Amino acid sequence: MARTQASPGNDTLLEARRAFFEAGRSPVGQVPGGILQSWRRCRGLGLAANARPAIEPIDAPSLRAMREQHERLWRLARAEVEMLAADATSTGSIAILTDADGWILDAEGSDAFLDKAGRVALMPGACWSEARVGTNAIGTAIADGHAVEVRGAEHYAAPHRILNCAAAPIFDPYGRMVGVLDISGDAAVAQVHALGLAQLAVAHIEHRYFDEGIVDADLLRVHSNRALLGTAREGLLAFRNGRLVAANRVGLSLFGLERGDLGRAPYEALFDGAVSRLRDDGAVHDRTGRVLYGHVDEPTRTRRARAASPITVSPAVAGAEADAPLFDDAQQAELERARRVLDAGIPVLVLGETGTGKEVFSRELHRRCARAGRPFVAVNCAALPEGLIEAELFGYESGAFTGARKDGNAGLLRQAEGGVLFLDEIGDMPMALQPRLLRVLQDRELSPLGGGKPVKLDFALVCATHRHLEDAVAEGRFRADLYYRISHHTVALPPLRDATDREARVQTLWQRIGQGRRLTTAAQDTLSRYAWPGNLRQLVASLRTLAALSEPGSEIDVDALPAYLRTSLPPTAAAAAAPPADADLDAITLSSMRAAVDACGGNIAHAARRLGISRSTLYRRLGAGLRGR
Numbered sequence: 001m002a003r004t005q006a007s008p009g010n011d012t013l014l015e016a017r018r019a020f021f022e023a024g025r026s027p028v029g030q031v032p033g034g035i036l037q038s039w040r041r042c043r044g045l046g047l048a049a050n051a052r053p054a055i056e057p058i059d060a061p062s063l064r065a066m067r068e069q070h071e072r073l074w075r076l077a078r079a080e081v082e083m084l085a086a087d088a089t090s091t092g093s094i095a096i097l098t099d100a101d102g103w104i105l106d107a108e109g110s111d112a113f114l115d116k117a118g119r120v121a122l123m124p125g126a127c128w129s130e131a132r133v134g135t136n137a138i139g140t141a142i143a144d145g146h147a148v149e150v151r152g153a154e155h156y157a158a159p160h161r162i163l164n165c166a167a168a169p170i171f172d173p174y175g176r177m178v179g180v181l182d183i184s185g186d187a188a189v190a191q192v193h194a195l196g197l198a199q200l201a202v203a204h205i206e207h208r209y210f211d212e213g214i215v216d217a218d219l220l221r222v223h224s225n226r227a228l229l230g231t232a233r234e235g236l237l238a239f240r241n242g243r244l245v246a247a248n249r250v251g252l253s254l255f256g257l258e259r260g261d262l263g264r265a266p267y268e269a270l271f272d273g274a275v276s277r278l279r280d281d282g283a284v285h286d287r288t289g290r291v292l293y294g295h296v297d298e299p300t301r302t303r304r305a306r307a308a309s310p311i312t313v314s315p316a317v318a319g320a321e322a323d324a325p326l327f328d329d330a331q332q333a334e335l336e337r338a339r340r341v342l343d344a345g346i347p348v349l350v351l352g353e354t355g356t357g358k359e360v361f362s363r364e365l366h367r368r369c370a371r372a373g374r375p376f377v378a379v380n381c382a383a384l385p386e387g388l389i390e391a392e393l394f395g396y397e398s399g400a401f402t403g404a405r406k407d408g409n410a411g412l413l414r415q416a417e418g419g420v421l422f423l424d425e426i427g428d429m430p431m432a433l434q435p436r437l438l439r440v441l442q443d444r445e446l447s448p449l450g451g452g453k454p455v456k457l458d459f460a461l462v463c464a465t466h467r468h469l470e471d472a473v474a475e476g477r478f479r480a481d482l483y484y485r486i487s488h489h490t491v492a493l494p495p496l497r498d499a500t501d502r503e504a505r506v507q508t509l510w511q512r513i514g515q516g517r518r519l520t521t522a523a524q525d526t527l528s529r530y531a532w533p534g535n536l537r538q539l540v541a542s543l544r545t546l547a548a549l550s551e552p553g554s555e556i557d558v559d560a561l562p563a564y565l566r567t568s569l570p571p572t573a574a575a576a577a578a579p580p581a582d583a584d585l586d587a588i589t590l591s592s593m594r595a596a597v598d599a600c601g602g603n604i605a606h607a608a609r610r611l612g613i614s615r616s617t618l619y620r621r622l623g624a625g626l627r628g629r
Contacts, residue, residue, distance in 0.1 A: 010152070010153070012030055013030070013031065013152070013153045013154065013596075014153060015027070015030065015614050016030035017049075017153055018033045018041055020036075021049045021050075028265060031154065032154075034053060034140070034144060034148060035135060035140075035150065035154045038130060038134075038135040038140045038143065038144075038156065039135055039156055041130065041143065042130065042131075042134045042135055042156045045474060046132055047156060047157075047571060048157075049134070049156055049157060049158060050157075050158045051157070051158075051159075052120070052159045053132060053133040053134065053155065053157050053159075055120075055121035055126050055127070055128075055132065055133060055404055056121075056126075057121060057123060057124070057125035057126040057512065058103075058125040058126075058402055059125070059531075060125075061531055061533045062125070062531075062533045062535070063105075063481045065354075065533035065534050065538070066099070066103060066105065066125075067105055067106075067556070069354060070078055070099050070105060070178075070179070073097075073099065073105075073170070073178050073179045074097070074105060076205055076208045076209060077097050077170070077179070077205045077367040079180065079204075080098050080201035080202075080204055080205055081095050081106055081108060081181070081201075082108070083201065084109075084181075084183060084197060084198070084201055085108035085109045085152070087197070088108070088109030088110060088113075088183060088185070089109050089110050089111075089134050091110070091185065091189070091191065092110045092112060092113050092184055092185055092186055092189055092191075093109055093110055093113055093184060093185030093186070093194070094107050094108060094109030094113055094114055094117060094122075094183070094184055094185070095107070095108055095109050095181070095182070095183055095374070096122070096138070096167075096180075096181070096182040096183070096184060097179060097180075097181055098128065098138055098179055098180045098182065099178070099179050099180075100142065100176075100177045100178055100179055100180075100259045101129055101179070101467070102126070102127050102128045102129035102130075102132070102138050102139050102142055102143070102429065103125070103126070103127045104122070104123060104124050104126050104138075105124065106124060106127065107122070107123055107177075113184075113185060116162065116186065117163075117184060118254065120159055120160055120163070122163070122184060124577060129142060129143065129471075129475065130143045130475065131471055131474055131475050133156075133157060133160070134155065134156025134157045135150060135154065135155055135156035135157075136150055136155055136156070136160060136163075136165060136617070137149060137165030137166055137167035137182055137184070138165070138167050138180050138182050139148045140167075140169060140373060141167040141169050141180050141182075142169060142177065142180060142475070143475055143476065145169060145177065146168075146169065147167065147168035147169070147198065147199050147202075147353075147490070148165075148166075148167060149164075149165065149166045149194070149195050150163075150164075150165050151165075151187065152164060152187040156249065161187060162186065162187050162354070163184055163185070163186075163187055164184065164185050164186065164189070164190075164194070165182055165183070165184040165185075166182065166183050166184075166191065166194035166197075167180050167181065167183075167198060168180070168181055168195070168198040168199045168201075168202040168463060169202070170202050170205055170206060171249070172206075172209050173204060173206075173209050173210055173214060173236070173238065173246035173247065173248065173355055174245065174246050174262060175246075175247075175259030175260075175262045175426070175430070176430065181198050181201055181202050181205070181330065181473075182198065183195075183197060183198050184465045200232075202256065203232045203233070203248075203249065203250075203476065204232045206232075206248050207231075207232040207234075207236070207248060209248075210236050210238075210246075210248065210384070213297065213299075214238040214240075214245070214246050214299075215299070216240055216299050216492055217238040217239055217240040217245055217246065217299055218239050218240075218275055218296050218297070218298070219236065219237075219238045219246075219296065219297035219299075220235075220236070220237045220238070220239070220251075220275070220278060220294060220295075220296055220297075221234050221235070221236060221294045221295055221296075221297065222234065222235045222237070222251070222254070222278070222284070222291060222292040222293065222294035223250070223254070223292065223294060224254075224290060224291065224292055224293070225293075225602075226293045229293060229294055233250055234250060235247075235248065235250040235251035235253075235254045235268075235292075235294075236248040236250070236251045237251040237563070238249075239267050239275070242266055242267050243263060243264070243265065243266055243267070244257075244261065244262055244263070244265040244266075244267070244270070245262060245263055246262065247262060248572075254286075254292070255270050255286065256273060256595065260432050263432075267482070269286065269287065269589060270286060270287060271284055271286055272284075272285045272286065272287050272289070273285055274546060275296055278292075278294060278295065278296050279295070279296050282294065282295060285493050312454065326505055326508060326509070327364070328501060328535070331361070331493075334491050335361070335364060335365060336368075336370060336492035337489075337491075338365050338489065339365060339369050341367050341488070341489040342365060342369050342371075342420075342460050342462070343369055343370045343460075345460070346488050346489055347363065347441075347460075347461040347462070347463065347485070347486045347487075347488060347489070348362075348461075348462045348463070348489050348490075348491065349426075349462075349463050349464070349465075349466070349469075349486050349488075349490045349491070350362055350462065350463070350464040350465075350487070350490075350491045350493065351465065351490055351491065351493065352438075352466060352492065352493030352494075352495070352535075353466055353493075353494045353495050353535055354466045354533045354534065354535065354537070355496075355534045355535030355536055355537030355538055356493040356494070356495060356496070356536060356537050357493060357535070357537075358424065358464035358465075358466075358493060358573075359378065359422065359424060359464065360494060361491070362378075362420075362422050362424075362462045363376060363378075363422075365420075365462060366419070366420045366422075366462075369420070371419050371460055373422055374417075374418040374419030374420070375416055375417075375418070375419035375420075376416075376419055376420050376422065377412050377415050377416040377419065377420070377421050377459075378422040378424060379412055379421070379422065379423055380424045380425055381423055381424065381425045381426055381427075381428050381429040396471035413440065413446055413457055413459070414446075414455060414457070414461040417457065417458055417459060418458055418459065419459060419460070420459065420460045420461075420462055421459045421460070421461050421462070422462045422463075422464070423461070423462070423463045423464070424463075424464050425464065425465055425466070425467075425468075426463040426464065426465050426467075427465035427466070427467035427472055427478060428465075428467070431477070431478075431479070434478070434479045434482050435479065435482075437482065438479065438482045438485060439482055440457065441461065441482075441485050441486070442485070444456065444457050444458070445457055450557050457625065460575075461486065463486045469483050469487070470483075495535055496531075496532040496535040496539060497531040497532060497533075502528045502529075502532075503524070503525075503528040505536075505539075506519075506524060506527045506528050506539070506543075507524070507538065508541055509540060510524075510543055513540070513543045513544055513545070513547050514546075514547055515547060515551055515552065516552060516553055517546075517547060517551075517552065517553065517554055517555070517556060518554070518555045518556065519555075519556050520555060520556065520557045520558070522557060522558045523556055523557050523558050523560070523561060526558055526561060526565055527543075527561070527565070530565055542565075544563070545562070546560065558617075
C-alpha cells in the first residue's frame with residue numbers, strides 16, 4: 001500500500017531530523033512511520049546522514065550490459081517511461097527506471113532537472129538502494145515492497161533534500177520484484193500526482209508481463225465490472241494443476257490474497273464452479289457468491305520469450321569443445337580446495353558476475369569430486385516461478401492439490417540423491433521458500449507437499465549467485481541463517497576484465513571456434529583489450545558470431561568486429577582521460593562525457609545514447625566548443 005499521509009511542514013521535519021540525528025530521540029508522529037523506520041534501518045547500517053553518499057556510476061559498457069541483462073523489463077517498461085518523461089518535461093521532473101537492486105537503467109524528462117539530479121548522481125548507472133544512499137523513494141520502495149514518497153528532508157542523506165521522489169516497485173507475474181519506476185523532481189516544486197502516475201504506469205507494465213503467456217497454465221482475465229476487462233485494471237490469475245501460480249495486483253486484491261499465496265492457493269478455494277463455466281458463459285461465481293466476468297486464455301506450451309531452461313539433470317559433465325572450461329592456475333587451486341570441502345560434506349558458494357562461468361566451475365567441481373558418477377541437478381532459482389519451484393524442488397504426493405499428477409512427483413532434491421544439487425542464482429530464491437530450504441539443509445530430510453513420510457536425503461550442495469548476499473541480508477531480502485548455512489566456503493570468480501591472460505584466452509577460444517579462420521593482429525589485440533562486461537559468456541558469443549559471419553579459411557580484421565568493439569575506448573585512453581582521484585563530482589561527470597564523445601569519434605548522438613542522457617544535456621555540459629564537431 002502506498003504511503004498516503006501528508007508530509008510534515010519544513011519546520012516540523014527539521015525539528016524531527018535534529019531529534020533523531022543529533023539528540024538520538026525517536027520523533028514518532030513528526031515524520032511518517034515508513035520514513036522513520038527507514039531512518040532507523042539506515043542508522044543501523046552505519047550510514048552518515050550529513051555527508052554526500054559515495055555513489056560511483058558504472059561505466060557505459062557496464063551500463064549497456066546491465067540493460068541487456070534486464071532487456072525484458074526495459075522492453076515492457078519503455079512505453080510507460082516515455083509517457084512519464086513527456087509529462088515530466090513539462091513539470092521539471094524526470095522518470096527513472098531501475099532494476100530490483102536499485103541500479104538506474106534509464107532516466108528521462110526535464111533536461112534542467114537531469115543536470116540538477118546529476119549533481120547527486122541520480123543518473124543511469126548509479127545504484128540508489130537504501131543500503132547505499134539511505135532513505136530515498138527508489139531504495140525504500142525496494143526495502144518495503146510498496147509504493148512510497150520521500151520528500152525533501154525526509155531523505156536520510158542531507159544533500160538529497162533537494163529532491164522530491166515518488167516510486168512504485170514492479171513485480172512480475174510470479175510475485176518477484178523486478179524493478180522500480182520513480183518520478184523525481186525539485187523539492188521546491190510540489191509533485192501532487194507523481195505517486196499516482198507512477199503506480200498507474202506500473203500497473204500497465206505488470207499487465208504487459210502477462211502478454212507472453214504463462215507456460216502450461218490457464219490464465220483467467222476477470223473482474224466484477226465488465227468495462228474493466230481488457231484494461232490494466234482487470235484481474236489476472238494463472239492456474240497450473242489447480243494451483244494459483246501467477247497473478248497481478250488486481251487479481252490478488254479481488255480475493256484478498258498476498259503474493260505469498262502464489263503457489264499455494266487452490267482454485268477451489270477462490271471460485272465456485274469449474275474453469276469451463278468461465279470459458280462457456282463468460283462468467284463465474286467466487287466463493288462469496290460474487291459474479292466475476294471474463295474469459296480464459298488457453299495454456300501456452302512453451303515460453304514465447306527466450307528463456308534458458310531452469311532445470312537440467314545430467315549424470316556427468318560433457319559439453320562442446322568451445323564450452324570446455326578455461327581455468328588458470330589460481331582457479332585450478334580454487335577447484336582443488338572446493339573439491340576437498342565438498343567431499344567433506346560442506347556446501348560451496350560460488351560468487352561472480354553474470355557470465356563469469358559459475359555453472360561451468362560447478363560442473364567441473366562435480367566432475368572432480370567423489371560424487372562424479374552420480375547426478376548433477378542444476379536449478380536456476382531466478383528462472384522458476386515460486387509456484388513451480390516449490391513443487392519441483394520439494395516434490396508432492398498424489399492428491400496434494402487439484403490437478404496434481406496421479407503418482408505424485410519425487411522432486412529435484414530426490415533426483416540429486418547421491419550426487420550434487422546446484423542452486424544457481426540462489427540470491428533470487430523467493431523469501432517464502434528460504435525457510436523450507438533451510439530446514440531441509442539442517443535436517444537432511446524433506447516432507448513432500450501433501451504430507452507423506454519424511455524422506456532422508458543425501459546430496460552435496462553447490463550454490464551460485466551474482467548478487468552480494470551480505471547486502472541482501474542487510475536489506476532483508478535474504479535470510480541470514482540460510483546465508484550462514486551455505487557460505488562456509490566461498491569461491492569468488494574474477495571478471496574477465498581483471499584477467500591478465502586475456503590475449504591467451506582469446507587465442508585458445510578462437511582455435512576452438514574459428515575452424516581455421518584467422519584473426520589479424522589488430523583484431524586479436526582489440527578483442528584482448530576490450531573489458532567484456534558480459535565476461536566469458538559475451539566473449540564466446542562474440543567469437544561464435546564472427547565465425548558464423550565469415551567464410552572458412554578467411555582472415556578477420558578489425559572492420560569485421562562488432563561496432564561496440566570498434567568504438568570502445570582503449571584502456572590506455574581511458575586511463576589518460578580519467579580525472580584525478582580527488583576530483584569533485586562535476587569534474588568526474590565532465591571527464592566521463594568527454595571520454596564518451598572521444599570513444600564515439602565525436603558523434604554527439606551516439607555518445608548521449610551511451611551515457612543515457614539527452615543530446616541537449618551533453619551539448620550544454622561540454623560547452624560551445626563541441627558544437628562544431
